[in-house]
Amino acid sequence: MGLRSFLHRxxxxxxxxxxxxxxxxxxxxxxxxxxxxxxxxxAQVGHASVQAFLNGGVSHPSEIEAWLAxxxxxxxxKTPGADDFESLQKEAKRRGIPTHIVHxxxxxxxxxxxxxxxxxxxxxxxxxxxxxxxxxxx
Amino acid sequence: MHDAPTMALIVRQDLALSTGKIAAQCAHAAVEVxxxxxxxxLLERWxxxxxxxxxxxxxxxxxxxxxxxxxxxxxxxxxxxxxxxTEIPAGTVxxxxxxxxxxxxxxxxxxxSTL
Numbered sequence: 001m002g003l004r005s006f007l008h009r010x011x012x013x014x015x016x017x018x019x020x021x022x023x024x025x026x027x028x029x030x031x032x033x034x035x036x037x038x039x040x041x042x043a044q045v046g047h048a049s050v051q052a053f054l055n056g057g058v059s060h061p062s063e064i065e066a067w068l069a070x071x072x073x074x075x076x077x078k079t080p081g082a083d084d085f086e087s088l089q090k091e092a093k094r095r096g097i098p099t100h101i102v103h104x105x106x107x108x109x110x111x112x113x114x115x116x117x118x119x120x121x122x123x124x125x126x127x128x129x130x131x132x133x134x135x136x137x138x
Numbered sequence: 139m140h141d142a143p144t145m146a147l148i149v150r151q152d153l154a155l156s157t158g159k160i161a162a163q164c165a166h167a168a169v170e171v172x173x174x175x176x177x178x179x180l181l182e183r184w185x186x187x188x189x190x191x192x193x194x195x196x197x198x199x200x201x202x203x204x205x206x207x208x209x210x211x212x213x214x215x216x217x218x219x220x221x222x223x224t225e226i227p228a229g230t231v232x233x234x235x236x237x238x239x240x241x242x243x244x245x246x247x248x249x250x251s252t253l
């Protein structure tokens with residue numbers, strides 16, 4: 001174990017115990033107002049997923065384990081603008097769902113700092129469906 | 139950081155996947171490449187350098203396999219095979235994910251166009 005991961009282990013919050021043994025998935029919500037090309041969008045969703053995976057490994061290890069074991073179920077949804085990200089994130093936090101918002105570095109296509117993708121999970125599928133059921137598929 | 143490692147996500151064009159499907163498959167590749175490169179200096183440098191990612195297009199499966207076969211040992215790779223729940227049959231190879239030093243990657247994927 002490296003020094004950084006050792007320190008992390010000491011300071012990280014205790015791992016959450018999973019409630020129920022239902023399927024786990026990751027939801028990526030894309031901000032449609034930025035009019036990103038499909039390659040750009042794929043890169044941003046990739047970024048969101050990697051972050052959700054790495055953060056989840058620390059905060060929700062049992063969800064990550066179940067998610068990897070079941071083939072990394074992933075779904076991409078869209079929202080008209082970044083305004084929805086805040087309310088979704090707030091509601092997700094209230095329900096104990098891990099979240100991560102990707103802010104673009106602004107190298108290509110869009111202004112620096114734009115919120116491009118909101119990752120929700122990996123977490124219990126039913127809880128995620130309740131939160132994002134009204135959003136359309138990308 | 140101009141020499142930061144690069145991740146390339148190379149998508150098969152002959153499958154005509156939807157935008158959402160492409161994004162999900164690329165995300166899958168990205169996560170798997172990160173797992174493959176776990177605990178390496180390369181991965182640390184990639185993350186510290188802003189997790190640089192490019193999404194490219196490959197003509198078909200043969201092009202993807204050819205690339206996969208020629209990957210230098212300095213790189214980490216993962217070939218995504220779809221579970222077949224939506225759009226395409228199970229077992230279809232969709233995306234090749236690569237992580238490597240910037241110069242190696244630039245040489246490797248120079249002939250491909252961005253998606």
